Amino acid sequence: MKFLVMGSLNYDYVYELNHIVQPGETVASVRMETLCGGKGLNQSIALAKAGSNVWQGGMIGEDGELLVNTAVRYGVGVEYLKTVSGRSGHAVIQVDANGQNSIVLYGGSNRKFTEEYICETLEHFESGDYLVLQNEINRVNEVIREGYARRMKIVLNPSPYDAEILSWDLSKVSVFFLNEIEGEQMTGTGDVKKMIAILMQRYPEAEIILTLGEKGASYGKGEQIFFQPAFPVKAVDTTAAGDTFTGYFLAARSKGFSAKKCLEIAAHASAFAVGKRGAAPSIPLWKEVVMDTKLRQASLC
Ligand code: RIB
Numbered sequence: 001m002k003f004l005v006m007g008s009l010n011y012d013y014v015y016e017l018n019h020i021v022q023p024g025e026t027v028a029s030v031r032m033e034t035l036c037g038g039k040g041l042n043q044s045i046a047l048a049k050a051g052s053n054v055w056q057g058g059m060i061g062e063d064g065e066l067l068v069n070t071a072v073r074y075g076v077g078v079e080y081l082k083t084v085s086g087r088s089g090h091a092v093i094q095v096d097a098n099g100q101n102s103i104v105l106y107g108g109s110n111r112k113f114t115e116e117y118i119c120e121t122l123e124h125f126e127s128g129d130y131l132v133l134q135n136e137i138n139r140v141n142e143v144i145r146e147g148y149a150r151r152m153k154i155v156l157n158p159s160p161y162d163a164e165i166l167s168w169d170l171s172k173v174s175v176f177f178l179n180e181i182e183g184e185q186m187t188g189t190g191d192v193k194k195m196i197a198i199l200m201q202r203y204p205e206a207e208i209i210l211t212l213g214e215k216g217a218s219y220g221k222g223e224q225i226f227f228q229p230a231f232p233v234k235a236v237d238t239t240a241a242g243d244t245f246t247g248y249f250l251a252a253r254s255k256g257f258s259a260k261k262c263l264e265i266a267a268h269a270s271a272f273a274v275g276k277r278g279a280a281p282s283i284p285l286w287k288e289v290v291m292d293t294k295l296r297q298a299s300l301c
Helices: 039-049 065-073 115-122 140-149 163-167 180-187 192-202 241-254 259-274 286-300
Strands: 003-006 010-016 031-037 054-060 081-083 089-095 101-106 130-133 153-156 173-179 207-211 217-221 224-228
Touching (some): 003 039, 003 115, 010 065, 031 039, 031 065, 039 054, 039 065, 039 241, 054 065, 115 140, 130 140, 130 241, 140 153, 173 241, 180 192, 180 207, 192 207, 192 217, 207 241, 207 259, 224 259, 259 286
Parallel strands (some): 003 054, 003 130, 010 089, 054 081, 153 173, 173 207
Antiparallel strands (some): 010 031, 089 101, 207 217, 217 224
16 A cells, blocks of 8 residues: 655745744744755655655655655655746744744745646556645645545645635545644634534544644544543644654554554654654654653553
């Protein structure tokens, strides 16, 4: 089974500040770094680090060499990446003293997907392969349609949310990953229990996974509803914690673990990501997560 992450690759300009800038305010940053990220690339790297066979689909600009090299370094297939004219996507990320972030995106090449490119890339995948999507590229709706026509399992992380998403045929999606904000935007309620109930009723064939930051994560499908508390960690940078969660949940699922166990493994992996700086560099290896689980269990005995 293969994974195709059809998504964004970004240069992340990360500024550490005491607090996130307010309207009209000017704030000096205490540190600045340029790192590779993008929800698509982060999720690919999380899948690869967790031991999955994963390819990154996407568009890079003329400045995209480092993004490709980064994907390669972590074991992500890059044969289907395409270089287009202009700049790659980037993100301006503020990280405050508590590790919380705020992100501004510039789409760049991530917004240059064409129908031809989508069909050509999907030709290399088959029934039962996973197609993992976020909302940082254009034509996501077409990718869902074409992937579903090839009987791939569609995974959607509707981030960043925009109202147009609700006009897509989301009944084709097998797994949703949303955070609390996206859950509220999609359902109109801020109550997590109601949120998950509405999504389960609306998409009864899909697995719904709600990530709730330091509170943990919830899972729902049919009769199965679980809650997984977050693992305690000092937050250094929450960037890519959700992407790590997504990659690890899917990797664990493809290894045959139960949904409950996948939720636990994913929560554990994202705790690692929160404890380190940056997006891609903060994602742990499968063996680090597994070894740490054993240590924690041993310390409880
Ligand atoms: O989810 C984190 C990612 O969101 C960052 O790496 C940034 O590039 C944005 O896409």
